[in-house]
Amino acid sequence: MKSLTLRGWVTLVVLVALALLPVFVSMTGREFFLVLATRLVILAIAAVSLNLILGYGRMISFGHAAYLGIGAYAVGIPVYYEIYNGFIHIGIAVVVSAAFAFLTGLVCLRTRGVNFIMITMAFSMMVFFAFVSIEEYGGDDGLVIEVRSEFGQWVNLENDTVLYYVCFVSLLGILYLIRRIVHSRFGMVIQGARGNEARMQSLGFDTFRYRLVCYVIAGALCGYAGALLGNFTSFISPEMMDWTRSGELIFMVVLGGTSSLFGPVLGAGLFILLEEILSGFWLYWQLIFGIFLILVVLFAKGGIDSWLGRRPER
């Protein structure tokens, strides 16, 4: 067996801890940790999907939380109409997210830099206001989801531990998927266009279309995370898509390390821990948190993952 690096050890320990967490919870009876961990894992999926465009493609989307919202409402609205089939929920979440990514991507991927950031944010705010204005689904008061998605008799999401494991296995699957994508021909093109777009075009790549496909994949994956979030929270509201939520996802990615496979998971973990600890101390925890994040961005290029000794490979 290959000897593990520090980085490998941290990855392994975090994954094993997450895998065994329900055992710990059932022994100690501290349900609270399961709630925390479920949220962590779902946000980790969202962060990992954002990293595909932000880290590997340097498409700094400030509207990624919109997909969490779309995914959550893809559970909430059907349940409101008494459609409980989870496959339908997931299907709607993924397809609508992909379609939204495709249509908005056609516009925003023609821009770069700050314009891209602003336009992605603007599109997410459009979704935000759209849901605020639909009274039927609660407007800005939000929507209560009484029942979780149904997946037949084998997977009962009403059981919190089952829901947690569904989220955890999803995270593993999506990490593996991203890993394959990043090393594939497609992933090479995305990373090449990050490094030198003009050169990629002169080699013969229609970089716009490759980026668009990448943007759609990331959106669809985050929509999936949104469907899990909808099941988890049982209360959804447009606030989930607020631009500050998108900002938090960016922070998780940057905190953990952009264009590192596992970095965003660590980032999401640290984010949630800090949020818990700091919010217990002080009402204005977000201020401290903001300062901390700015320091990370300024002084720890590469995020946690680079402290763990990541080599300059991808």
Add this chain to the structure above:
Amino acid sequence: MDESVILGIKDLYKSFGGVAATNGLTLDVLEREVHAVIGPNGAGKTTLVSQLTGVVLPDAGQVVFRGRDITRMPAYRRPHLGMARSFQITSIIHDMTVLENVVLAVQAKAGHSYRFWESAIIDDQLTEPAMRALTQVGLETEAMQVAGPLSHGEHRQLELAMVLATDPELVLLDEPTAGMGREDSTRMVSMLESLKGSRTIILVEHDMDAVFALADRITVMVEGRAIATGTPDVIRADRLVREAYLGEDINTAIKSARET
């Protein structure tokens, strides 16, 4: 049109804010020739290459490649017709390895890249041609190194390897020896010599030794126009050219170029 014309340039115009960088340029490039383009700084050589590759679109005129009008074709489609360019200012992907850079060039020609599952860097269909191109330019031992930190000379070699890896019919080289020391530059010239005859090469170059060693024909550009085209001997003997480029007084040459 002559069968053996691979690239026809007709009455090409391009101006940047009133300054004509290309000013009515007409030029035929023949199949399998090394066609050197020379001229003083700012003559419009790079602008010409950029219009041929689609990075810059002409204001007027026509570019025909193998009988096909490509004047307004997007840049990313032209390599698929068999054109490839190198850049005067090295243009590589700095955070990738040397091999990955060249693999991308091979990949560009190997059908679409909407393949999401198999790893590219262990795919023999990509790495073998890539290693061949690297060997050709003498960079095979650096294959696994990250491209960014390499020396200027190695960057230029990589730049050429990326061109060769796409196996083009028409190669556009914008000052391949730019910024090189004599040793590197001599090596580059002998590398280009080995390509001679197997494909068409448009060579923009300031180094006259390289030009006269390699070129079958030479076009001299001044102020966006071709003032002379001919074999090296003809060009050497041309009065205008001597004044414009090989001699000292560029201003008289420009003046007489305007008069003709």
